[in-house]
Amino acid sequence: MNSNIGVVGLSVMGMNLALNMADNGYRVSIFNRTISVVDKVMEENFHKNFTSTYSLKEFVKSLEKPRRIFLMVKSGKPVDMLIEQLIDIVEEGDIIIDGGNSFYKDTIRRTNYLKEKNINFLGVGISGGEEGARFGPAIMPGGTEEAYKYVKDIFEDISAKAYGESCCKYISEDGSGHYVKMVHNGIEYADMQLISEAYAILKNIGGLNNHEIQKVFEDWNKSELESYLIEITANIFKVKEDDGTYLLDNIMDKASQKGTGKWTNLEAIDLGVDISVISAALNARFMSNLKDERTKAENIIFKNTVGNNQDLNINLNMDRKELIKLVKNSLYISKIVSYAQGFKLLKAAEKEYSWNLNFSEIAKIFRGGCIIRAKFLNDISDAFVAESDVDNLILTKFFSNEINTGLEDLRRLLSITVQQGVPVSAMSSALGYIDTYRTSRSSANLIQAQRDYFGAHTFERLDREGSFHYEWIENNEK
Numbered sequence: 001m002n003s004n005i006g007v008v009g010l011s012v013m014g015m016n017l018a019l020n021m022a023d024n025g026y027r028v029s030i031f032n033r034t035i036s037v038v039d040k041v042m043e044e045n046f047h048k049n050f051t052s053t054y055s056l057k058e059f060v061k062s063l064e065k066p067r068r069i070f071l072m073v074k075s076g077k078p079v080d081m082l083i084e085q086l087i088d089i090v091e092e093g094d095i096i097i098d099g100g101n102s103f104y105k106d107t108i109r110r111t112n113y114l115k116e117k118n119i120n121f122l123g124v125g126i127s128g129g130e131e132g133a134r135f136g137p138a139i140m141p142g143g144t145e146e147a148y149k150y151v152k153d154i155f156e157d158i159s160a161k162a163y164g165e166s167c168c169k170y171i172s173e174d175g176s177g178h179y180v181k182m183v184h185n186g187i188e189y190a191d192m193q194l195i196s197e198a199y200a201i202l203k204n205i206g207g208l209n210n211h212e213i214q215k216v217f218e219d220w221n222k223s224e225l226e227s228y229l230i231e232i233t234a235n236i237f238k239v240k241e242d243d244g245t246y247l248l249d250n251i252m253d254k255a256s257q258k259g260t261g262k263w264t265n266l267e268a269i270d271l272g273v274d275i276s277v278i279s280a281a282l283n284a285r286f287m288s289n290l291k292d293e294r295t296k297a298e299n300i301i302f303k304n305t306v307g308n309n310q311d312l313n314i315n316l317n318m319d320r321k322e323l324i325k326l327v328k329n330s331l332y333i334s335k336i337v338s339y340a341q342g343f344k345l346l347k348a349a350e351k352e353y354s355w356n357l358n359f360s361e362i363a364k365i366f367r368g369g370c371i372i373r374a375k376f377l378n379d380i381s382d383a384f385v386a387e388s389d390v391d392n393l394i395l396t397k398f399f400s401n402e403i404n405t406g407l408e409d410l411r412r413l414l415s416i417t418v419q420q421g422v423p424v425s426a427m428s429s430a431l432g433y434i435d436t437y438r439t440s441r442s443s444a445n446l447i448q449a450q451r452d453y454f455g456a457h458t459f460e461r462l463d464r465e466g467s468f469h470y471e472w473i474e475n476n477e478k
Contacts, residue, residue: 002064003029003051005154007072008082010037013126014072015045016133017099017158022049024157031059060089066120067094068151075102083110092118095147099124103263104175104182111143111174120147123174125181127370128160136160138370139168140184142177160369163378167368172355179349180362183342186264186278188371189257190338190426191229193281197424198331199233201413204422206323210237210246216324225332227374255285264345271348276429277338284425329409334430336402339380340393341433360384394437403434
């Protein structure tokens with residue numbers, strides 16, 4: 001019997017997705033450019049539903065029609081090279097699926113290219129890492145809905161399940177699936193940075209030790225902050241080395257990134273969308289890699305603060321319990337803003353690329369399998385159902401109430417961090433975004449005047465329609 005689907009690329013993600021499919025009863029053909037890897041997989045991860053193949057022709061021939069070919073290779077040129085090899089082997093109506101971290105514009109280009117040859121192409125965002133691939137990832141498929149019907153059952157079966165639903169929903173046309181995955185990763189950057197800032201405050205201002213911080217995060221994971229990232233953060237604080245020291249304390253304070261966060265920021269710039277919390281998270285990673293410079297600056301630029309506050313009652317007029325509450329509420333409000341910014345970018349992309357995005361369903365995808373899975377995604381999904389045409393998540397009844405409830409705690413906490421010289425750029429950006437968004441009469445009128453003064457760029461007026469120019473220099477000289 002021919003296989004139901006084939007997987008090309010047997011690295012960690014590809015192999016685990018293939019095993020996941022096989023476990024769910026699907027016959028899976030496997031192939032890898034380095035064919036010795038195929039034998040290794042069959043030896044170390046043998047599955048009765050696997051069919052090993054040793055050439056692309058043999059691989060394609062082993063699949064039932066229409067053929068479903070799942071590519072799990074490195075993004076960029078390797079995907080294009082593999083597609084070119086497959087074109088001469090596959091037939092019209094077959095479906096090529098890219099499950100890697102491809103840039104969405106590459107996916108749009110590939111979709112159009114293969115459409116001319118009557119070959120279907122799906123760009124599929126997959127989140128969850130090695131464990132998710134093996135036992136249930138979040139899946140974000142983009143492409144024609146007609147082609148998706150042929151893989152729908154497979155994808156929904158292998159995906160994570162949350163609240164009785166599959167964490168796989170059809171997104172929209174061409175590059176939409178990879179776009180949603182890109183935004184997911186941007187939110188992930190923000191989420192991680194916000195949590196690390198909460199840690200910095202508890203440690204450097206609250207004076208909490210690792211054991212105490214672990215208990216705080218453990219408690220938070222039983223609240224509205226319940227999420228995968230909060231859960232693993234609590235677990236991280238438990239780990240000790242053989243000498244009794246905490247592993248976390250021995251890890252270098254430098255964070256790398258693979259580029260998806262950068263993609264999200266560049267796209268936001270192109271579409272004119274403020275994703276300042278996500279941008280702050282990316283910039284924080286850049287700054288983290290300036291370790292030598294930061295060490296030098298620490299001895300040159302002084303804090304001029306009271307430093308670490310072991311006695312909060314003396315220095316801040318509050319106890320630890322109150323500080324922990326401020327941090328918790330501030331983290332929650334900041335997380336709301338970061339998700340709101342991500343969905344705002346999706347809304348702009350929907351218009352720009354003529355997609356039809358269901359934001360409530362996208363929030364449901366994120367509830368399981370992926371890195372940003374969190375309890376309050378249920379609230380996000382419900383909010384978009386109740387107010388589907390809302391301009392911004394923070395304007396919905398539920399989340400505007402949450403922000404109004406916790407906003408003063410965020411203000412109070414940030415005033416303390418400023419006084420104590422503890423950097424919390426992502427939380428600060430969240431407050432800046434809220435204050436800017438709620439200001440109906442901003443200072444941008446001065447910017448309009450400045451641009452007209454030095455460049456005759458014209459300006460709009462409040463009292464009449466049209467574009468206007470004023471002879472600033474001439475009239476100032478009179």
